Amino acid sequence: MTALRADAAVAWAIARKDALSELRGRQAVGSTLFFAALVLLLFGFALGPDSRRLTEAAPGLLWLAIVFGGLLTVARLHQLEADDGALEELARYPVGRRAIYLGKALAGLGAMLVLGGLLLPVVAILYGIDVAGAWLPLLATLVLGAIGFAAVGTFYAGVTVRMRAREVMLPLLMLPVIAPLLLAAVKATSAALGGDPFGELGSWLQLLVGFDVVMLVAGAATYGYLLEE
Amino acid sequence: MPQTTIYAAPRSAGPQTTPPAVATVELARLFGRNAALAGVSLRVEPGGTVALLGPNGAGKTTLLRILATAIRPSFGSAAVDGIDVAAAPELIRPRVAYLSHVTGLYDDLTADENMRFAATMLGRPDVAEAARQALDEVGLAPVARDRVRGFSAGMRRRLALGRLLLSSAPLMLLDEPHAALDAEGMALVDRLFGRWREAGVTVLVASHQAEWVMNLADGWVRLDGGLLVEVGGQGVSATLPGRSLAPAPAAAVVDR
Numbered sequence: 001m002t003a004l005r006a007d008a009a010v011a012w013a014i015a016r017k018d019a020l021s022e023l024r025g026r027q028a029v030g031s032t033l034f035f036a037a038l039v040l041l042l043f044g045f046a047l048g049p050d051s052r053r054l055t056e057a058a059p060g061l062l063w064l065a066i067v068f069g070g071l072l073t074v075a076r077l078h079q080l081e082a083d084d085g086a087l088e089e090l091a092r093y094p095v096g097r098r099a100i101y102l103g104k105a106l107a108g109l110g111a112m113l114v115l116g117g118l119l120l121p122v123v124a125i126l127y128g129i130d131v132a133g134a135w136l137p138l139l140a141t142l143v144l145g146a147i148g149f150a151a152v153g154t155f156y157a158g159v160t161v162r163m164r165a166r167e168v169m170l171p172l173l174m175l176p177v178i179a180p181l182l183l184a185a186v187k188a189t190s191a192a193l194g195g196d197p198f199g200e201l202g203s204w205l206q207l208l209v210g211f212d213v214v215m216l217v218a219g220a221a222t223y224g225y226l227l228e229e
Numbered sequence: 230m231p232q233t234t235i236y237a238a239p240r241s242a243g244p245q246t247t248p249p250a251v252a253t254v255e256l257a258r259l260f261g262r263n264a265a266l267a268g269v270s271l272r273v274e275p276g277g278t279v280a281l282l283g284p285n286g287a288g289k290t291t292l293l294r295i296l297a298t299a300i301r302p303s304f305g306s307a308a309v310d311g312i313d314v315a316a317a318p319e320l321i322r323p324r325v326a327y328l329s330h331v332t333g334l335y336d337d338l339t340a341d342e343n344m345r346f347a348a349t350m351l352g353r354p355d356v357a358e359a360a361r362q363a364l365d366e367v368g369l370a371p372v373a374r375d376r377v378r379g380f381s382a383g384m385r386r387r388l389a390l391g392r393l394l395l396s397s398a399p400l401m402l403l404d405e406p407h408a409a410l411d412a413e414g415m416a417l418v419d420r421l422f423g424r425w426r427e428a429g430v431t432v433l434v435a436s437h438q439a440e441w442v443m444n445l446a447d448g449w450v451r452l453d454g455g456l457l458v459e460v461g462g463q464g465v466s467a468t469l470p471g472r473s474l475a476p477a478p479a480a481a482v483v484d485r
Contacts, residue, residue: 006352013349017335017342024337024376080335088299089333093350094322228301 007099014090014103019110021080028076036069036115037122044126051128058127059189063145063182065123066116067175073111074153075170077104078161087161087227097224101154105219108150116142129193137192137201144208145185151215152177158226184208248311250275250400250431251296255305257455258291265291267455268305270468273431273448275399277464278422280446281435287452289435290330293402296433297327309400326396328403332389336378340369340388343377347392359395367391367417382409390421401425403434407441419445 022029043061047053081087090100120138124131131138156174160166188204251273258266266288273279281289294300295307298318307314314321334343344360353359364370367387377385386409393401406418422445425432436442443449448462460467 010350013346017338017346020342021335021337080337083336085329085331085333086335088329088331090350092297092299092322092325092327093347094319094352095350 003096007096007102010095010099011103011106014100015106015110018077018080018104018107022077022107022111025076032069032072032076033115033118035072036065036119039065039068040119040122040126054127055129058123058129059193060186061127062119062123062189063186065119066112066145067149067178067182069115069119070108070112070149070153071171071174073115074108074150074157075160075166077107077111077154078157082161091227097227098220100227101158101220101223104158104223105150105154105216108154109146112146112150113143116146131193134192134195137196137205138189140205141185141188141192141208144188144205144212145181147212148181148208148215149178151212151219152181155215155219155223155226158223181208181211184211247275248308249273250277251307251309251433252311253292253305253307256292256295256302256307257304258288258295258300259303264455266295266302269452269455269457270305271450271457271460272466273433274464275431276429277447278426278432278434278445279462279465280442280449281433281452282439282442282449282459283452286454288455289452290404291455292452293327293404293433293435294329296321296400297325297329297402298322299327299329324398325400325402326393326398328389328393328401328406330404330408332385334377334385334388337376339374339376340364340380341373343388344373344391344395348395351395353395363391363394364388366394368413383411383414386410387414387417390417393421399430401430401432401434403432403436405436406434407436407438415441 040061043057043064044054047057078087081090120131120142123129152174156170156177159173160169163169184204184207188201188208191198191201191204249272251271253269253271256266256269256271257264265286269288269292281292283289291300295302296309296314298314298321301315309321309324312320312324335346338346341360341364344363345356348356348359348363361370361373364373367390369384369387369391372380372384377388380388390406407415410418422432434442434446446462448465449460450457450465450467451459457467457469460469
Protein backbone atom coordinates (compact mmCIF):
# COMPACT_ATOMS: atom_id res chain seq x y z
CA MET A 1 0.00 0.00 0.00
CA THR A 2 2.84 2.35 0.91
CA ALA A 3 4.62 1.53 -2.35
CA LEU A 4 1.44 2.24 -4.30
CA ARG A 5 1.03 5.56 -2.52
CA ALA A 6 4.65 6.46 -3.26
CA ASP A 7 4.16 5.54 -6.93
CA ALA A 8 1.01 7.68 -7.06
CA ALA A 9 2.86 10.68 -5.56
CA VAL A 10 5.67 10.31 -8.08
CA ALA A 11 3.27 9.91 -11.02
CA TRP A 12 1.30 12.96 -9.92
CA ALA A 13 4.48 15.04 -9.52
CA ILE A 14 5.60 14.13 -13.04
CA ALA A 15 2.17 14.84 -14.55
CA ARG A 16 1.93 18.17 -12.72
CA LYS A 17 5.41 19.16 -13.84
CA ASP A 18 4.57 18.30 -17.47
CA ALA A 19 1.25 20.14 -17.30
CA LEU A 20 2.91 23.28 -15.92
CA SER A 21 5.61 23.18 -18.60
CA GLU A 22 3.01 22.60 -21.31
CA LEU A 23 0.73 25.41 -20.13
CA ARG A 24 3.61 27.86 -19.83
CA GLY A 25 4.84 27.02 -23.31
CA ARG A 26 1.63 28.53 -24.67
CA GLN A 27 2.98 28.81 -28.19
CA ALA A 28 3.25 25.03 -28.47
CA VAL A 29 -0.21 24.35 -26.99
CA GLY A 30 -1.88 26.97 -29.15
CA SER A 31 -0.20 25.80 -32.32
CA THR A 32 -1.25 22.19 -31.71
CA LEU A 33 -4.88 23.21 -31.23
CA PHE A 34 -4.73 25.46 -34.27
CA PHE A 35 -3.18 22.67 -36.34
CA ALA A 36 -5.88 20.15 -35.33
CA ALA A 37 -8.66 22.66 -36.04
CA LEU A 38 -7.07 23.45 -39.39
CA VAL A 39 -7.06 19.73 -40.25
CA LEU A 40 -10.81 19.63 -39.59
CA LEU A 41 -11.38 22.72 -41.72
CA LEU A 42 -9.33 21.35 -44.63
CA PHE A 43 -11.13 17.99 -44.47
CA GLY A 44 -14.36 19.99 -44.70
CA PHE A 45 -13.12 21.76 -47.81
CA ALA A 46 -11.95 18.48 -49.34
CA LEU A 47 -15.36 16.81 -48.83
CA GLY A 48 -17.30 19.74 -50.28
CA PRO A 49 -20.51 21.41 -49.11
CA ASP A 50 -22.68 18.25 -49.02
CA SER A 51 -23.97 18.41 -45.43
CA ARG A 52 -24.98 14.72 -45.29
CA ARG A 53 -21.52 13.61 -46.37
CA LEU A 54 -19.93 15.92 -43.78
CA THR A 55 -22.16 14.56 -41.02
CA GLU A 56 -21.32 10.96 -41.93
CA ALA A 57 -17.60 11.69 -42.04
CA ALA A 58 -17.52 13.80 -38.86
CA PRO A 59 -16.63 11.00 -36.36
CA GLY A 60 -13.70 9.78 -38.46
CA LEU A 61 -12.41 13.27 -39.14
CA LEU A 62 -12.70 14.23 -35.47
CA TRP A 63 -10.56 11.27 -34.43
CA LEU A 64 -8.02 11.85 -37.19
CA ALA A 65 -7.63 15.44 -35.98
CA ILE A 66 -7.28 14.18 -32.38
CA VAL A 67 -4.64 11.66 -33.50
CA PHE A 68 -2.64 14.24 -35.48
CA GLY A 69 -2.76 16.75 -32.64
CA GLY A 70 -2.05 14.00 -30.11
CA LEU A 71 1.08 12.89 -31.96
CA LEU A 72 2.51 16.39 -31.60
CA THR A 73 1.48 16.53 -27.94
CA VAL A 74 3.00 13.25 -26.73
CA ALA A 75 6.19 13.94 -28.66
CA ARG A 76 6.50 17.36 -27.02
CA LEU A 77 5.92 15.96 -23.53
CA HIS A 78 8.98 13.77 -24.00
CA GLN A 79 10.97 16.48 -25.71
CA LEU A 80 10.69 18.46 -22.45
CA GLU A 81 12.73 15.69 -20.83
CA ALA A 82 15.31 15.50 -23.57
CA ASP A 83 16.28 19.15 -23.11
CA ASP A 84 19.41 19.67 -21.03
CA GLY A 85 19.68 16.06 -19.90
CA ALA A 86 16.44 16.04 -17.90
CA LEU A 87 15.47 12.56 -19.17
CA GLU A 88 18.70 11.09 -17.79
CA GLU A 89 18.11 12.93 -14.52
CA LEU A 90 14.55 11.60 -14.36
CA ALA A 91 15.76 8.06 -14.99
CA ARG A 92 18.28 8.29 -12.14
CA TYR A 93 15.77 9.15 -9.42
CA PRO A 94 15.23 6.26 -7.00
CA VAL A 95 11.61 5.71 -8.03
CA GLY A 96 9.77 2.90 -9.79
CA ARG A 97 9.90 2.93 -13.57
CA ARG A 98 6.19 2.17 -13.57
CA ALA A 99 5.49 5.42 -11.72
CA ILE A 100 7.49 7.42 -14.27
CA TYR A 101 5.50 5.84 -17.11
CA LEU A 102 2.17 6.47 -15.41
CA GLY A 103 3.12 10.08 -14.70
CA LYS A 104 4.02 10.73 -18.32
CA ALA A 105 0.86 8.91 -19.49
CA LEU A 106 -1.27 10.94 -17.08
CA ALA A 107 0.14 14.16 -18.51
CA GLY A 108 -0.57 12.86 -22.02
CA LEU A 109 -4.11 11.93 -21.01
CA GLY A 110 -4.78 15.42 -19.66
CA ALA A 111 -3.50 17.02 -22.85
CA MET A 112 -5.55 14.64 -25.02
CA LEU A 113 -8.73 15.37 -23.08
CA VAL A 114 -8.22 19.10 -23.49
CA LEU A 115 -7.53 18.63 -27.19
CA GLY A 116 -10.57 16.41 -27.73
CA GLY A 117 -12.81 18.62 -25.61
CA LEU A 118 -11.90 21.69 -27.65
CA LEU A 119 -12.19 19.92 -31.00
CA LEU A 120 -15.69 18.56 -30.35
CA PRO A 121 -17.38 22.00 -30.61
CA VAL A 122 -15.23 22.77 -33.66
CA VAL A 123 -16.60 19.62 -35.35
CA ALA A 124 -20.13 20.53 -34.30
CA ILE A 125 -19.83 23.97 -35.89
CA LEU A 126 -17.96 22.98 -39.05
CA TYR A 127 -19.90 19.80 -39.84
CA GLY A 128 -23.26 20.76 -38.37
CA ILE A 129 -23.69 17.86 -35.94
CA ASP A 130 -25.43 17.86 -32.58
CA VAL A 131 -22.97 16.84 -29.88
CA ALA A 132 -25.01 18.15 -26.96
CA GLY A 133 -27.66 15.45 -27.35
CA ALA A 134 -25.13 12.62 -26.98
CA TRP A 135 -22.68 14.20 -24.56
CA LEU A 136 -22.44 11.26 -22.15
CA PRO A 137 -21.50 8.50 -24.64
CA LEU A 138 -19.27 11.00 -26.47
CA LEU A 139 -17.50 11.84 -23.20
CA ALA A 140 -17.02 8.13 -22.43
CA THR A 141 -15.60 7.54 -25.91
CA LEU A 142 -13.31 10.54 -25.65
CA VAL A 143 -11.98 9.52 -22.23
CA LEU A 144 -11.40 5.88 -23.21
CA GLY A 145 -9.84 6.85 -26.53
CA ALA A 146 -7.59 9.41 -24.84
CA ILE A 147 -6.41 6.86 -22.25
CA GLY A 148 -5.44 4.38 -24.97
CA PHE A 149 -3.75 7.03 -27.06
CA ALA A 150 -1.79 8.36 -24.07
CA ALA A 151 -0.77 4.81 -23.06
CA VAL A 152 0.59 3.97 -26.52
CA GLY A 153 1.90 7.48 -27.22
CA THR A 154 3.89 7.64 -24.00
CA PHE A 155 5.58 4.35 -24.77
CA TYR A 156 6.48 5.21 -28.37
CA ALA A 157 7.52 8.76 -27.51
CA GLY A 158 9.94 7.09 -25.09
CA VAL A 159 11.16 4.80 -27.87
CA THR A 160 11.81 7.66 -30.29
CA VAL A 161 12.89 10.51 -28.02
CA ARG A 162 16.61 9.80 -28.52
CA MET A 163 16.28 9.22 -32.28
CA ARG A 164 17.37 11.89 -34.71
CA ALA A 165 14.36 11.30 -36.98
CA ARG A 166 11.90 11.11 -34.07
CA GLU A 167 9.31 13.35 -35.76
CA VAL A 168 8.99 10.77 -38.55
CA MET A 169 9.53 7.64 -36.49
CA LEU A 170 6.87 8.36 -33.86
CA PRO A 171 3.86 8.28 -36.25
CA LEU A 172 5.46 5.49 -38.26
CA LEU A 173 5.68 3.23 -35.21
CA MET A 174 2.58 4.37 -33.41
CA LEU A 175 -0.13 4.65 -36.05
CA PRO A 176 -0.31 0.91 -36.87
CA VAL A 177 -0.62 0.10 -33.15
CA ILE A 178 -3.48 2.53 -32.55
CA ALA A 179 -5.46 1.33 -35.58
CA PRO A 180 -7.84 -0.76 -33.37
CA LEU A 181 -8.31 2.23 -31.06
CA LEU A 182 -9.07 4.52 -33.97
CA LEU A 183 -11.58 2.06 -35.41
CA ALA A 184 -13.36 1.53 -32.08
CA ALA A 185 -13.38 5.24 -31.22
CA VAL A 186 -14.80 6.24 -34.63
CA LYS A 187 -17.47 3.52 -34.49
CA ALA A 188 -18.42 4.44 -30.93
CA THR A 189 -18.62 8.13 -31.85
CA SER A 190 -20.80 7.31 -34.89
CA ALA A 191 -23.08 5.17 -32.77
CA ALA A 192 -23.34 7.88 -30.11
CA LEU A 193 -24.16 10.62 -32.62
CA GLY A 194 -26.64 8.40 -34.46
CA GLY A 195 -28.57 7.44 -31.31
CA ASP A 196 -27.10 3.91 -31.28
CA PRO A 197 -29.91 2.26 -33.33
CA PHE A 198 -28.14 -1.14 -33.50
CA GLY A 199 -27.02 -1.21 -29.87
CA GLU A 200 -23.35 -1.48 -30.80
CA LEU A 201 -22.02 1.39 -28.68
CA GLY A 202 -21.41 -0.82 -25.65
CA SER A 203 -19.33 -3.31 -27.66
CA TRP A 204 -17.08 -0.59 -29.07
CA LEU A 205 -16.61 0.94 -25.64
CA GLN A 206 -15.70 -2.50 -24.27
CA LEU A 207 -13.11 -2.86 -27.01
CA LEU A 208 -11.68 0.52 -26.01
CA VAL A 209 -11.53 -0.55 -22.35
CA GLY A 210 -9.70 -3.76 -23.32
CA PHE A 211 -7.25 -1.86 -25.51
CA ASP A 212 -6.56 0.64 -22.71
CA VAL A 213 -5.91 -2.05 -20.10
CA VAL A 214 -3.57 -4.05 -22.35
CA MET A 215 -1.59 -1.00 -23.45
CA LEU A 216 -1.29 0.47 -19.95
CA VAL A 217 -0.05 -2.82 -18.50
CA ALA A 218 2.38 -3.39 -21.38
CA GLY A 219 3.65 0.20 -21.23
CA ALA A 220 4.16 0.16 -17.46
CA ALA A 221 6.01 -3.17 -17.68
CA THR A 222 8.40 -2.16 -20.46
CA TYR A 223 8.90 1.61 -20.25
CA GLY A 224 11.80 1.27 -17.80
CA TYR A 225 13.97 -0.32 -20.49
CA LEU A 226 13.52 2.77 -22.65
CA LEU A 227 15.04 4.97 -19.98
CA GLU A 228 18.32 3.07 -20.13
CA GLU A 229 20.91 4.14 -22.62
CA MET B 230 13.83 -11.75 -6.74
CA PRO B 231 16.76 -10.33 -8.75
CA GLN B 232 20.19 -11.83 -8.14
CA THR B 233 22.67 -9.44 -6.59
CA THR B 234 26.34 -9.64 -7.43
CA ILE B 235 28.83 -8.56 -4.81
CA TYR B 236 32.56 -8.42 -4.79
CA ALA B 237 34.32 -11.02 -2.75
CA ALA B 238 35.90 -9.61 0.39
CA PRO B 239 39.67 -10.10 0.78
CA ARG B 240 40.58 -13.41 2.39
CA SER B 241 42.16 -11.69 5.36
CA ALA B 242 39.05 -9.68 6.11
CA GLY B 243 36.27 -10.94 8.34
CA PRO B 244 32.72 -11.38 7.16
CA GLN B 245 31.69 -7.97 8.60
CA THR B 246 34.19 -5.97 6.54
CA THR B 247 32.58 -2.88 5.02
CA PRO B 248 32.47 -3.22 1.24
CA PRO B 249 34.29 -0.57 -0.78
CA ALA B 250 32.24 2.51 -1.68
CA VAL B 251 33.15 1.88 -5.31
CA ALA B 252 34.79 -1.13 -6.91
CA THR B 253 35.24 -1.74 -10.62
CA VAL B 254 36.78 -4.77 -12.30
CA GLU B 255 38.01 -4.46 -15.91
CA LEU B 256 35.24 -1.95 -16.50
CA ALA B 257 34.78 -1.04 -20.16
CA ARG B 258 32.24 0.94 -22.12
CA LEU B 259 32.06 1.12 -25.89
CA PHE B 260 30.26 3.78 -27.92
CA GLY B 261 30.11 2.21 -31.36
CA ARG B 262 33.69 1.13 -32.01
CA ASN B 263 35.20 3.65 -29.61
CA ALA B 264 36.13 2.52 -26.13
CA ALA B 265 35.41 5.38 -23.74
CA LEU B 266 36.59 3.11 -20.92
CA ALA B 267 38.92 0.26 -21.77
CA GLY B 268 39.25 -1.92 -18.68
CA VAL B 269 39.42 0.06 -15.45
CA SER B 270 39.92 -1.76 -12.14
CA LEU B 271 39.60 0.54 -9.18
CA ARG B 272 38.61 0.46 -5.52
CA VAL B 273 37.53 3.47 -3.47
CA GLU B 274 37.17 3.16 0.30
CA PRO B 275 34.14 4.69 2.04
CA GLY B 276 34.30 8.23 3.38
CA GLY B 277 37.10 9.62 1.25
CA THR B 278 37.29 12.17 -1.52
CA VAL B 279 38.87 10.89 -4.71
CA ALA B 280 39.72 13.03 -7.70
CA LEU B 281 39.38 11.74 -11.24
CA LEU B 282 41.95 13.50 -13.38
CA GLY B 283 42.69 13.36 -17.07
CA PRO B 284 42.26 15.22 -20.33
CA ASN B 285 39.04 15.49 -22.31
CA GLY B 286 37.95 12.07 -23.57
CA ALA B 287 39.87 10.25 -20.84
CA GLY B 288 36.75 8.40 -19.67
CA LYS B 289 36.01 10.31 -16.43
CA THR B 290 32.41 11.17 -17.30
CA THR B 291 31.74 7.66 -18.63
CA LEU B 292 32.98 6.15 -15.37
CA LEU B 293 30.75 8.48 -13.33
CA ARG B 294 27.72 7.81 -15.54
CA ILE B 295 28.13 4.03 -15.18
CA LEU B 296 28.31 4.37 -11.39
CA ALA B 297 25.23 6.63 -11.48
CA THR B 298 23.32 3.95 -13.48
CA ALA B 299 22.87 6.38 -16.37
CA ILE B 300 24.57 3.93 -18.75
CA ARG B 301 25.46 0.26 -18.55
CA PRO B 302 28.95 -1.16 -18.82
CA SER B 303 29.81 -3.00 -22.03
CA PHE B 304 32.20 -5.35 -20.23
CA GLY B 305 33.49 -5.86 -16.73
CA SER B 306 31.64 -4.85 -13.61
CA ALA B 307 31.13 -1.93 -11.27
CA ALA B 308 29.76 -2.01 -7.75
CA VAL B 309 28.65 0.59 -5.22
CA ASP B 310 28.57 -0.54 -1.58
CA GLY B 311 29.15 -4.07 -2.88
CA ILE B 312 26.10 -4.02 -5.16
CA ASP B 313 26.56 -4.50 -8.88
CA VAL B 314 25.29 -1.40 -10.72
CA ALA B 315 24.13 -3.34 -13.79
CA ALA B 316 22.46 -6.18 -11.88
CA ALA B 317 20.55 -4.09 -9.35
CA PRO B 318 20.34 -0.44 -10.49
CA GLU B 319 17.22 0.10 -8.36
CA LEU B 320 19.36 -0.57 -5.26
CA ILE B 321 22.12 1.76 -6.46
CA ARG B 322 19.98 4.84 -7.19
CA PRO B 323 19.19 5.67 -3.54
CA ARG B 324 22.91 5.32 -2.74
CA VAL B 325 24.23 7.68 -5.40
CA ALA B 326 23.78 11.38 -6.16
CA TYR B 327 25.21 12.63 -9.43
CA LEU B 328 26.03 16.10 -10.63
CA SER B 329 26.20 15.78 -14.38
CA HIS B 330 27.88 18.21 -16.77
CA VAL B 331 24.36 19.07 -17.95
CA THR B 332 21.93 20.34 -15.34
CA GLY B 333 18.77 18.34 -16.17
CA LEU B 334 16.49 21.22 -15.17
CA TYR B 335 13.06 22.17 -16.51
CA ASP B 336 13.22 25.59 -18.13
CA ASP B 337 9.52 26.45 -17.81
CA LEU B 338 9.41 25.69 -14.09
CA THR B 339 10.64 28.08 -11.42
CA ALA B 340 13.71 27.33 -9.33
CA ASP B 341 11.44 26.42 -6.41
CA GLU B 342 9.28 24.13 -8.58
CA ASN B 343 12.37 22.38 -9.92
CA MET B 344 13.62 21.85 -6.39
CA ARG B 345 10.25 20.64 -5.10
CA PHE B 346 10.00 18.20 -7.97
CA ALA B 347 13.43 16.79 -7.13
CA ALA B 348 12.52 16.58 -3.43
CA THR B 349 9.38 14.61 -4.28
CA MET B 350 11.27 12.26 -6.56
CA LEU B 351 13.88 11.71 -3.85
CA GLY B 352 11.13 10.76 -1.40
CA ARG B 353 11.64 13.71 0.95
CA PRO B 354 8.70 14.00 3.37
CA ASP B 355 9.31 17.74 3.90
CA VAL B 356 9.21 18.79 0.25
CA ALA B 357 8.55 22.52 0.63
CA GLU B 358 10.96 23.05 3.53
CA ALA B 359 13.71 20.94 1.95
CA ALA B 360 13.41 22.90 -1.29
CA ARG B 361 13.48 26.23 0.55
CA GLN B 362 16.56 25.27 2.55
CA ALA B 363 18.43 24.00 -0.50
CA LEU B 364 17.69 27.18 -2.45
CA ASP B 365 18.82 29.27 0.49
CA GLU B 366 22.01 27.23 0.78
CA VAL B 367 23.02 27.81 -2.83
CA GLY B 368 22.10 31.49 -2.74
CA LEU B 369 19.07 31.29 -5.04
CA ALA B 370 16.33 32.09 -2.51
CA PRO B 371 15.79 35.59 -3.97
CA VAL B 372 15.02 34.10 -7.41
CA ALA B 373 13.09 31.06 -6.16
CA ARG B 374 9.95 32.12 -8.04
CA ASP B 375 11.72 32.93 -11.29
CA ARG B 376 11.62 30.53 -14.20
CA VAL B 377 14.86 28.71 -14.89
CA ARG B 378 14.70 29.69 -18.58
CA GLY B 379 16.04 33.12 -17.63
CA PHE B 380 18.89 31.83 -15.46
CA SER B 381 22.57 32.19 -16.36
CA ALA B 382 24.76 29.08 -16.70
CA GLY B 383 26.19 29.73 -13.24
CA MET B 384 22.75 30.01 -11.64
CA ARG B 385 21.67 26.77 -13.30
CA ARG B 386 24.78 25.11 -11.92
CA ARG B 387 23.97 26.36 -8.43
CA LEU B 388 20.47 24.98 -8.74
CA ALA B 389 21.87 21.60 -9.77
CA LEU B 390 24.20 21.72 -6.75
CA GLY B 391 21.20 22.53 -4.57
CA ARG B 392 19.49 19.41 -5.86
CA LEU B 393 22.39 17.36 -4.47
CA LEU B 394 21.63 18.76 -1.03
CA LEU B 395 18.21 17.11 -1.15
CA SER B 396 19.82 13.70 -1.40
CA SER B 397 21.05 11.66 1.55
CA ALA B 398 23.11 9.35 -0.67
CA PRO B 399 26.40 8.11 0.81
CA LEU B 400 28.18 8.51 -2.55
CA MET B 401 28.45 11.79 -4.46
CA LEU B 402 29.57 11.71 -8.09
CA LEU B 403 30.51 15.15 -9.34
CA ASP B 404 31.38 15.97 -12.91
CA GLU B 405 33.16 19.32 -13.15
CA PRO B 406 31.36 20.91 -10.18
CA HIS B 407 33.05 24.28 -10.81
CA ALA B 408 31.90 24.61 -14.39
CA ALA B 409 30.34 28.05 -15.07
CA LEU B 410 30.64 29.14 -11.41
CA ASP B 411 32.02 32.48 -10.23
CA ALA B 412 34.28 32.89 -7.16
CA GLU B 413 31.28 32.85 -4.82
CA GLY B 414 29.98 29.71 -6.47
CA MET B 415 33.37 28.03 -6.14
CA ALA B 416 33.36 28.88 -2.44
CA LEU B 417 29.93 27.23 -2.25
CA VAL B 418 31.39 24.04 -3.73
CA ASP B 419 34.18 24.13 -1.13
CA ARG B 420 31.57 24.43 1.63
CA LEU B 421 29.66 21.46 0.26
CA PHE B 422 32.81 19.36 0.17
CA GLY B 423 33.49 20.24 3.81
CA ARG B 424 29.98 19.22 4.75
CA TRP B 425 30.19 15.90 2.91
CA ARG B 426 33.56 15.15 4.50
CA GLU B 427 32.12 15.75 7.98
CA ALA B 428 29.17 13.51 7.18
CA GLY B 429 31.41 10.69 5.97
CA VAL B 430 30.09 10.87 2.42
CA THR B 431 32.32 9.39 -0.26
CA VAL B 432 32.97 11.81 -3.12
CA LEU B 433 34.28 11.04 -6.59
CA VAL B 434 34.98 14.26 -8.42
CA ALA B 435 36.09 14.74 -12.02
CA SER B 436 37.64 18.15 -12.54
CA HIS B 437 40.03 20.05 -14.73
CA GLN B 438 40.78 22.36 -11.79
CA ALA B 439 43.75 20.14 -10.91
CA GLU B 440 45.24 22.39 -8.23
CA TRP B 441 41.95 22.82 -6.40
CA VAL B 442 40.96 19.19 -6.58
CA MET B 443 44.37 17.92 -5.46
CA ASN B 444 44.21 20.15 -2.38
CA LEU B 445 40.85 18.76 -1.50
CA ALA B 446 41.12 15.10 -2.36
CA ASP B 447 42.49 12.29 -0.21
CA GLY B 448 43.43 10.29 -3.25
CA TRP B 449 43.41 10.55 -7.02
CA VAL B 450 43.44 8.51 -10.17
CA ARG B 451 44.39 9.65 -13.65
CA LEU B 452 42.67 8.33 -16.73
CA ASP B 453 43.85 8.70 -20.28
CA GLY B 454 42.24 7.29 -23.40
CA GLY B 455 39.89 5.13 -21.33
CA LEU B 456 42.73 3.60 -19.34
CA LEU B 457 43.70 4.12 -15.75
CA VAL B 458 47.32 5.32 -15.91
CA GLU B 459 48.13 6.66 -12.44
CA VAL B 460 46.84 6.29 -8.91
CA GLY B 461 47.95 8.02 -5.73
CA GLY B 462 47.04 9.22 -2.25
CA GLN B 463 44.81 7.51 0.27
CA GLY B 464 41.46 5.76 0.07
CA VAL B 465 41.87 4.54 -3.48
CA SER B 466 43.65 1.62 -5.09
CA ALA B 467 43.75 0.35 -8.63
CA THR B 468 45.17 -2.26 -10.94
CA LEU B 469 47.49 -0.80 -13.56
CA PRO B 470 47.38 -0.83 -16.48
CA GLY B 471 43.85 -1.84 -17.42
CA ARG B 472 44.08 -2.92 -21.00
CA SER B 473 41.82 -5.92 -21.39
CA LEU B 474 38.35 -5.65 -22.93
CA ALA B 475 37.48 -9.12 -21.69
CA PRO B 476 34.59 -9.60 -19.26
CA ALA B 477 35.49 -9.68 -15.58
CA PRO B 478 36.93 -13.03 -14.53
CA ALA B 479 34.39 -15.17 -12.74
CA ALA B 480 36.66 -15.41 -9.71
CA ALA B 481 36.36 -11.67 -9.15
CA VAL B 482 32.72 -11.84 -8.23
CA VAL B 483 30.53 -14.07 -6.17
CA ASP B 484 26.76 -14.40 -6.41
CA ARG B 485 24.31 -14.54 -3.59
